[in-house]
Each structure stands twice: as structure tokens, then as C-alpha cells.
Amino acid sequence: MALQFEEQQFQEAWQELDEPRLEGGWEFFTETTGVKIYRLYQKQSGLYEYKVFGGLAGCTPELCADVYMDLDYRKEWDNYVKALYEKDYDGQKVIYWEVRYPFPMSNRDYIYVRDRQDLDINGRKIWVVLAKSISCSQCPEQSGVIRVNEYTQSLVLESDGDKGTKVYMYYFDNPGGMIPSWLINWAAKSGVPSFLTDMQKACRDYSKYCKKKQG
Template identity: 70%
Template sequence: MDLDFRKEWDQYVKELYEETYDGEKVIYWEVKYPFPLSNRDYVYTRECREMDVHGRKIWVVLAKSVAVPQCPEKPGIIRVKSYKQSLVIESDGKAGCKVYMYYFDNPGGMIPSWLVNWAAKTGVPAFLKDIEKACLIYSKNT
């Protein structure tokens, strides 16, 4: 949820900020893609709810793409128009948590099979390790 901190640890963030348009908080996120592919960007809303279920802390984060005229597409960047994420984080009551995530986006354009294979075999596991490291650093700084 902390966009400024995300910019510190996520090497794929090119641009990331939140603006309010017509009373609604909207996030703009540009993701670096490897050469020779074009970067992708997202415009989306999200909400977070913290719950206490029988003494267990649970956080639910929902995000989905939106179209806002104040955030037009940029030349040379492919807009991801179909994005949805549902994330649930549950405390294990100790020093850890369980994470459940549904994630979908259509990155558009032609994504070569080598990149799809890299993402599945290397990129996603490495990203999860980066998130884990970031969480450990974040908890020490808060």
C-alpha cells in the first residue's frame, strides 16, 4: 500500500503515484519491460480493508483498472486496460503470514515466448523474494 516504499525496492517501477480525480483516488504505475519491448502502464483504483476475525488480523486489498480522461495513454507505452487483483493477507499470530492472491492482467502487444517462460520460471519467484525482503525491511523501519 506504501507507493513510496514500493519505488525503493521494486526495480521494475519506472513511475508510480496516486492522484485524486473527481473524488476518487487513482494510481498510475509504469512498469519497465526489457528491451526491445515497450513499457506497460496501469491506471487503477484499489481499496484496503483490515479485519479482525476471531482475533486473527486479515487484510484484503482489491484493485482494478479504470479509465480516467485525466490520465491519457502515453506514446511508446502500452496501456494495460484489463487488470484485476484480489489479495488477502492473514497473520499467523506469530511472526509470519499467509498470502492469497488472484492476479490477472492482459499486457497487450506481442509478448515473446522467451519472456513468458522467464517470467514463469524466474521472474515471479524472484519478485516474491523481493517482496519478502521488502516486508522485512519495512517492518524494521515502521
């Protein structure tokens, strides 16, 4: 089975923590609750790529990585998840994810692969998760749900030197359909900080969830 991500992609992702690469048209977009967001316009799609720099107080990076990877738990704390599960197709783990969109818009669904690496960089512990959409013939499109074919995300986590986590995230998502660009921009502006806030709370509640699951 072909590797989905190259070693270089993990290296490039974590290096953004030290030296954010913002040349080549990246512009400052917004800052809210300690989270800075930059964006880059994509002529081809008319949409933006985003880079997010921020922190999660009171959560260790390893805990954040575990929470982020736990799909079952995500269904508990992320209200936008309609369906989320991992399946094995031809020896490859593929994730199906359906996202609730507000009426009258159609829900979106994703088929993607991801990989996590826990790196040791000269004694620094850094957690990197990469994800990208793929096409999968065994996952046909559903009526009334729009398939997102362009989705890429990187998440990098490192201790902030205290009890919290430094976070870098890159993402591009083309939701398709007839969504006005102002709405997509609004979602990026408000959605990312609120996602990080939700994730922070999810980290705090994770041990309780794990105990309950073990019965």
C-alpha cells in the same frame, strides 16, 4: 462516488485461504520456494489467470499490508517501477503505475484503483487488498508506452501462527502488444516468487526506511 469494490469481493478473497476454489478448469502450474501457483486459461485473451498460495517468513501480515500499500517505498525496492503515484480525480484516488520492460519491448502503464480492508473474522485478523484497472480520461496514453486495460489483483494476508504470514494472491494481467505467450508464462513462473522474495526483504527494511524518511 460509487464504491469500486463490493463487500462480497473481500469476503470471497479471504475465504480462499481456508478453501481454495480451484474447480472449473484451474490447473496446478508450478511450485517454487514454498509458493504454489495455479492457473486458468482464458479463451478470450489466450492468457492465464493465476492464483498463488505461499508464505512470507519473518514478516507480520500487518507489516506486509503496510509495505504493499506504500507506493513511495515500492519505488525504492521494486526495480521494475518507472513511475508510481496516486492522484485525486473527481474525488477518487487513482494510481498511475509505469512498469519497465526489457529492451526491445515497450514499457507498460496502468491506471487502477485499490482498497484495503483489515478484517476481524471471528477473532482472526485478515488483511485484504483489492485492485483493478479503470479507464480515466484525465490520464491519456503516452507515446511509446502500452496501456494495460485489463488488470485485476487480490492480496490476502493472515498470520501463519508464528512470526510469518500466510499469503493468497489472485491476478490477471493482459500486457497487450506482441509478447509471445511463452514469455508471459515464464514471467509468471519466475516473477511471482521473486516478487514475494523482494517484498520479504522490503518488509525487513521498512522500519529503517520510515526512520530515514522522518529524518
